[in-house]
Amino acid sequence: MPEPLPLDTSHRWIHGSRSRRHRTDPDHQVEQLAAGTVLVRQSKDLTYEAPFVLLLLGRERALLVDTGAVPGAGLRAVVDEQVDAWTRSEELGGIDLVVAHSHSHGDHVAGDAAFADRPRTTVVAHDAASVHAFFGLTAPDASAAPAAPDAPDAPDASLTDASPTPDASAPFDLGGRVVDVLAIPGHHAASVAFHDRATGLLHTGDTVYPGRLYVEDPDAMAASLDRLVAFAEEHGVRHVLGCHVEMTSRPGRDYPLGARYQPDEPSPFLGVEQLRRVRDGWAAHAGRPGTHRLDDVVLCVGNGVNVAAPLLARAAVERVRDAWRQLT
Ligand SMILES: [Zn+2]
Numbered sequence: 640m641p642e643p644l645p646l647d648t649s650h651r652w653i654h655g656s657r658s659r660r661h662r663t664d665p666d667h668q669v670e671q672l673a674a675g676t677v678l679v680r681q682s683k684d685l686t687y688e689a690p691f692v693l694l695l696l697g698r699e700r701a702l703l704v705d706t707g708a709v710p711g712a713g714l715r716a717v718v719d720e721q722v723d724a725w726t727r728s729e730e731l732g733g734i735d736l737v738v739a740h741s742h743s744h745g746d747h748v749a750g751d752a753a754f755a756d757r758p759r760t761t762v763v764a765h766d767a768a769s770v771h772a773f774f775g776l777t778a779p780d781a782s783a784a785p786a787a788p789d790a791p792d793a794p795d796a797s798l799t800d801a802s803p804t805p806d807a808s809a810p811f812d813l814g815g816r817v818v819d820v821l822a823i824p825g826h827h828a829a830s831v832a833f834h835d836r837a838t839g840l841l842h843t844g845d846t847v848y849p850g851r852l853y854v855e856d857p858d859a860m861a862a863s864l865d866r867l868v869a870f871a872e873e874h875g876v877r878h879v880l881g882c883h884v885e886m887t888s889r890p891g892r893d894y895p896l897g898a899r900y901q902p903d904e905p906s907p908f909l910g911v912e913q914l915r916r917v918r919d920g921w922a923a924h925a926g927r928p929g930t931h932r933l934d935d936v937v938l939c940v941g942n943g944v945n946v947a948a949p950l951l952a953r954a955a956v957e958r959v960r961d962a963w964r965q966l967t
Contacts, residue, residue, distance in 0.1 A: 646673050659684050666685055667681060678694075692707050694722075703718060705741055740829070808820060819834040826855060838877070843867060845883065846860075846867070847936070851936075854940045868914055891933065898961075924940070
């Protein structure tokens with residue numbers, strides 16, 4: 640295994656303006672983490688979600704993970720500029736673009752329409768079956784009889800069975816750069832992780848990031864956290880990156896839901912040790928409904944009133960504080 644390219648994780652990220660009447664943030668912060676590895680953050684002045692969007696560039700195609708929380712052409716312009724700069728610097732005639740998603744919640748797909756008419760571009764559909772089929776995460780149906788070798792019309796089981804499989808992972812080749820794609824349902828049925836072999840970066844979407852980890856399917860989440868840790872250990876993952884930052888730099892303390900100004904954010908990057916702690920914390924709480932505070936994340940299990948009520952109460956207080964900031 641060649642040494643991964645070093646990744647620059649030292650950037651200070653935009654985190655909202657104290658008052659949106661005097662904005663200090665650009666709409667998008669665009670940083671090169673390594674050659675052909677671009678991380679973009681959307682401003683909290685545009686959307687409180689302030690998601691991170693990852694662009695990985697290869698010699699034949701680029702992979703965009705998510706289109707952010709804002710409709711419109713802003714992110715498209717950023718991506719076009721980065722792809723052009725890459726093809727020029729690498730002296731490539733031009734490359735394809737695959738627009739995929741960590742999962743299909745609205746703050747990850749809102750910019751899709753701006754890519755629909757882009758030349759040489761495929762926008763992968765959002766549902767789990769389409770995502771699994773596109774990346775080849777569909778295990779052949781074991782119960783299907785093997786097709787006779789002289790029966791060319793026999794359906795290919797790997798194309799027809801699009802159900803998620805527990806150990807599914809598949810390589811996706813960008814040309815001189817391979818990304819492993821893993822099915823990690825739990826936060827969402829269509830959640831997938833992306834592992835960039837070139838840099839040792841594991842992108843975990845909204846499944847693991849320094850913030851509130853909302854869980855739709857606790858059993859699937861437990862299995863996915865185990866899979867992520869096993870994968871990270873086996874493949875020598877160097878950095879874990881999700882799509883948001885909601886924690887403060889105080890262990891176990893998050894910003895309120897909907898916060899538009901987060902001056903005390905930690906880095907969006909986690910290490911494998913922190914990923915292990917999330918997995919162990921999950922196991923310790925056995926996926927019980929409720930809010931469980933760990934140092935690096937807050938586990939939000941279930942949609943019950945004991946999860947939603949405190950979140951919404953803090954969000955309401957934050958809205959008043961935010962309104963006050965706009966006046967001062
Ligand atoms: Zn999200």
